[in-house]
């Protein structure tokens with residue numbers, strides 16, 4: 440998982456989620472490094488990356504729930520723009536993002 444600070448204006452998330460502000464206080468970006476997954480076939484790499492992301496994301500959900508925070512897993516993000524802003528290589532694949540914020544009062 441990457442934790443990056445993007446320059447303001449570098450990336451405007453296109454998350455299409457009605458529950459969250461456009462720019463959340465924290466946006467977790469789950470990135471799989473496919474080059475480090477050995478000789479596995481590409482389909483299996485995608486399965487492992489998705490399941491691993493789901494496991495981590497669920498823990499974030501549990502933490503947010505215990506702390507009164509709001510979170511949501513998002514797949515419909517502009518991954519190409521985000522990958523460019525983060526300087527990712529072609530073997531580093533964004534799986535999902537997970538903004539964390541404060542619940543609507």
Ligand SMILES: Cc1cc2nc3c(=O)[nH]c(=O)nc-3n(C[C@H](O)[C@H](O)[C@H](O)COP(=O)(O)O)c2cc1C
Nearest residue numbers: 453454455456457458510511512513514515516535
């Ligand atoms: C893997 C995955 C990816 C998702 N991606 C999006 C997304 O890009 N945009 C979106 O609005 N909801 C997305 N959802 C649905 C939200 O995570 C969430 O379940 C939905 O907004 C309902 O939230 P609520 O139960 O708090 O109303 C995704 C769900 C999953 C499981």
